[in-house]
Amino acid sequence: xxxxxxxxxxxxxxxxxxxxxxxxxxxxxxxxxxxxxxxxxxxxxxxxxxxxxxxxxxxxxxxxxxxxxxxxxxxxxxxxxxxxxxxxxxxxxxxxxxxxxxxxxxxxxxxxxxxxxxxxxxxxxxxxxxxxxxxxxxxxxxxxxxxxxxxxxxxxxxxxxxxxxxxxxxxxxxxxxxxxxxxxxxxxxxxxxxxxxxxxxxxxxxxxxxxxxx
Numbered sequence: 001x002x003x004x005x006x007x008x009x010x011x012x013x014x015x016x017x018x019x020x021x022x023x024x025x026x027x028x029x030x031x032x033x034x035x036x037x038x039x040x041x042x043x044x045x046x047x048x049x050x051x052x053x054x055x056x057x058x059x060x061x062x063x064x065x066x067x068x069x070x071x072x073x074x075x076x077x078x079x080x081x082x083x084x085x086x087x088x089x090x091x092x093x094x095x096x097x098x099x100x101x102x103x104x105x106x107x108x109x110x111x112x113x114x115x116x117x118x119x120x121x122x123x124x125x126x127x128x129x130x131x132x133x134x135x136x137x138x139x140x141x142x143x144x145x146x147x148x149x150x151x152x153x154x155x156x157x158x159x160x161x162x163x164x165x166x167x168x169x170x171x172x173x174x175x176x177x178x179x180x181x182x183x184x185x186x187x188x189x190x191x192x193x194x195x196x197x198x199x200x201x202x203x204x205x206x207x208x209x210x211x212x213x214x
Contacts (some may be wrong), residue, residue, distance in 0.1 A: 043078055045087040051086060094149045097125050098156070105156050111163035112170065115210075118160060119183055120203050122153065126190040127199045154180050158194045162209075170210045179210065 016199045046067045050059045059082055065072045079085045081082070104117045160178040164170035186206045 009192075011197060027170075039068075039070060039074075043070075043075065043085060044092060047082065047085045048089045052081075056082070056086075075180050092128055093129075098149060098152050101153065105160055110158055110169070111167050115157070115160040115164050115170070116207060119187060119206060120200070122157075122184075123187040123190040123199050123203050124196070126188050126194060127196065129191065151183070153184060157183055164210075168212060171212050173213055182206075182209065 043064065047059065047064050050063060050067060061075055061082060062072060064082070064085070065075045068075070079088065101118050101121055102123055105114055107114060107117075154177075158176045161170055161176040161179050164177065165172045183206055186209075187202065190202055191207075193202065194198050
């Protein structure tokens with residue numbers, strides 16, 4: 001059997017470690033961890049794609065193992081079942097979304113412009129997440145999976161609202177916490193809209209509701 005480059009490198013590092021008892025080279029650790037991350041990523045994305053295509057109840061661990069090209073025993077070392085895989089997939093995507101929204105909040109520029117950028121990005125996230133199907137959305141958006149991320153989202157939007165109020169760019173007659181809740185609830189409706197153009201119109205309406213009172 002022909003060895004893969006990864007297997008050859010791994011054997012070389014094993015031999016090196018045996019030569020120096022008790023010392024495991026740092027690069028070996030890094031190589032193994034990188035491989036594990038790649039396998040985990042493949043499991044998450046493959047499972048989400050299979051569920052979106054076939055439905056949650058139709059996907060099995062054997063099918064996921066076949067599609068990712070790993071053994072079932074290896075798959076079970078990473079996850080005990082299909083649902084935990086999907087929850088991990090959701091958590092990964094949520095973390096990426098929150099990181100993106102935080103970057104938009106913290107970039108240079110006027111508070112109102114950054115607020116508009118964050119609200120538009122959040123609306124598009126709400127729109128795109130429902131493209132995965134209602135069954136998958138119902139699983140990963142259960143209360144215990146969304147409470148923490150929603151709180152972080154509220155803080156991101158509230159921070160910009162406070163800045164915008166101080167700059168007289170947003171109405172000051174409603175507390176920022178209430179305005180943040182209004183934005184999140186209103187833009188969450190983007191998931192039921194038929195197109196990105198409709199999402200853009202919704203964002204425009206929500207922003208109009210934030211206008212300072214004359």
